[in-house]
Amino acid sequence: MAAHLSSGRVNLTALREAGRRELREFLDKCAGSKAIVWDEYLTGPFGLIAQYSLLKEHEVEKMFTLKPGRLPPADVKNIIFFVRPKLELMDIITDNVLREDRGRSPQRDFHILFVPRRSLLCEQWLKEQGVLGSFIHREQYSLDLIPFDGDLLSMESESAFKECYLESDQTSLYHAAKGLMTLQALYGTIPQIFGKGDCARHVANMMIRMKREFPGSQNSIFPVFDTLLLLDRNVDLLTPLATQLTYEGLIDEIYGIQNTYVKLPPEKFAPKKQGEGGKDLPTEPKKLQLNSAEELYAEIRDKNFNAVGSVLSKKAKIISAAFEERHHAKTVGEIKQFVSQLPHMQAARSSLANHTSIAELIKDITTSEDFFDNLTVEQEFMSGIDTDKVNNYIEDCIAQKHPLIKILRLVCLQSVCNSGLKQKVLDHYKREILQTYGYEHILTLNNLEKAGLLKPQTSGRNNYPTIRKTLRLWMDDVNEQREVALTCCSPRALSHRTPTTSRTCTAATPR
Structure with missing residues (x-):
């Protein structure tokens, strides 16, 4: 189930x-039958650690989503709340507990x-609220670094950037430090630490302090x-703003990848007979897991989208040729060998069909005039063209x-x-946005300014052209079929000009 975690240079199965x-x-401390009430945000990350089969082995019979009101009926001895430490969730838990029938x-x-x-x-x-005494066990579960793939760990802390740069809340940095300490406990002390940015320094200092204290x-x-x-994420604020152009990046841009899963429009995945008849077409989104356990996806995920079509075409020919081998199998040994390879071949054909459908969905978007216009503007900005006036x-x-x-x-x-916008340009954009999308977005624009993403140009000098050249x-001349660095538009992302011993280390401040 987790073979992809051991396929990289480091076996991450131990962390899982x-x-x-x-x-x-923890589950064994709660003797008897159990029902878990989930903070919905946690179900995805937990699914990467433990499937339902593991929970069932430890007498988990029911699972519910945390919501106000009375808990759903369940003939179990234990009710366990899996939640993030947020006050708004405590209000819901209080409501659940107070509505419990104490007479039952x-x-x-x-x-x-x-x-x-x-x-x-x-x-x-x-x-x-008078309910703390109702809980027999009040404990914590250190879900800091979640193994997503053989070379990817994530904290799944989507609000970390906001907390650090808008709210001056460094809790996520503490969690990052704790996660890295756990990693070292399993894989040995990392001898060298390098960093860039204030948050990086805080994480490194916390790790040093934890070593002294423990x-x-x-x-x-x-x-x-x-x-x-x-x-630090703010070392390179440009990359997450630009459109991703790798295969995996475009899937995420258009449909969103959550906890390695993506939900796609079902029409492209309907059997041909269904699609031709126009009847009984599936209505539920097609849900697929995307990780390197799938051989084809591992090969194309980081390729520029322009290079994906040729790979899929080549794979289709290889798979077709493999299935044609059945006509050449004459002896019992040859037939037996073909049959033994059949499950792998069928899985490869199914994988090819899925990714061909995904590529078609993406192509419908990327060949549109609006997508091209958007990409053109991004490229103009990043090449320094017309960045000082209203676009x-x-x-x-x-x-x-x-x-x-x-x-x-x-x-x-x-x-x-442009190292900031001219005041009149910034004011124009603000005015147009507020008049069109509503004045409640004054706070949105203010937050972007506080985070350094949107700001007035305080000096006449623009540092970006110097950075771009240096x-x-x-x-200017690039082979998109081979250049893996082409992850967004045409420039090489600044944060990708780093050591590439693994695709991603830790996502303490995710995109």
């Missing part, structure tokens, strides 16, 4: 097993598992990692009320590429 072991130990027999026991840390503030809130955390395991590189395409998009996130990405991209971020 450590998480499963901690979960089993037998009574149910309540437990709460905070992920990733217990919160004194949350426990105090539960105490003030000398027992030092181990004699030979280090698997020789270097840890910590980068006509952005104005047209606002007038046509395109999605606000699209407008904000373009305006912020222009700001970053670091060679722009490539």
Whole structure:
């Protein structure tokens, strides 16, 4: 089930097993049948650690989503809340517990598992509401670094950037440091740490302090990692604003990848007979898991989308030729060999069909005039063209009320590429956005300014052209079929000009 975690240069199965072991130990403390009430945000990350079969082995019979009101009926002895330490969730839990029928027999026991840390503030809130004493076990589950793939760990902390740069809340940095300490406990102490940015320095300092406070955390395991590189997201604000152009990146741009899963329009995946008849077409989105366990996806995920078609065509010919081999199988041994290869061949054909359908869906978007116009504007900004004046395409998009996130990405991209916008240009964009999308977005624009994504130009000097030339971020002549660095538009992303021993290390501040 997790073979893809052991296929990289580092076997990440041990990290997953450590998480499963901690979960089993907590479940075993709650003797008897169980129902889990999930903070919906946690179901995806937990699904990468433990499937339902593991929960069932430990007497979990029911699972519900956390919501206000009375808990659904369940003939179980234990009710366990799996939640993040957030006050708004404590209000819902309080409502659930207070609505519990205390007259029922037998009574149910309540437990709460905070992920990733217990919160004194949350426990105090539960105490003030009069329900803290209802929980027999109040513990924490350290879900810091989640193994997504053989070379990818993620904290799945989508609000980390906002917390660090808008709210001055460094809790996510503490979780990053704890996660890295757990990693070192399993894979040996990392001898070298390099970093760039204030947040990187804070994480490194916290790790050093944790080593001093817990000398027992030092181990004699030979280090698997020789270097840890910590980068603040704000070292490169440009990359997450630009459109991703790899196969995986475009899937994420258009449909969104959540916890390695993507939901796609079902029409392209209907059997041909269904599609031709126009009847009984599936209505539920097609849900696919995307990771390197799938051989074809591992090959094309990081390729520029222009290179994907030729790979799929080549694979189709190879698979067709493999199936044709059945006509040449004459002897019993040859037939037996073909039959033994059949499951792998069928899986490869199914994988090819899925990714051909996905590529068709993406192509419908990427060949549109609007996608081309958007990409052209991004490339102009990143090559330093017309970054100091109001852009006509952005104005047209606002007038046509395109999605606000699209407008904000373009305006912020222009700001970053110009070391800020001229005051009159910035004021014009603000006025147009507020008049079109509503004055409640004054706060949105203010937050973007606080985060450094949108700002007035305070000096006449634009540093971006110098950075672009010095670091060679722009490539005029490039073979898109082979250039893996082409992850967004045409320039090389600044944050991708780093050591590439693995695709991604840790996503402490995700995109």
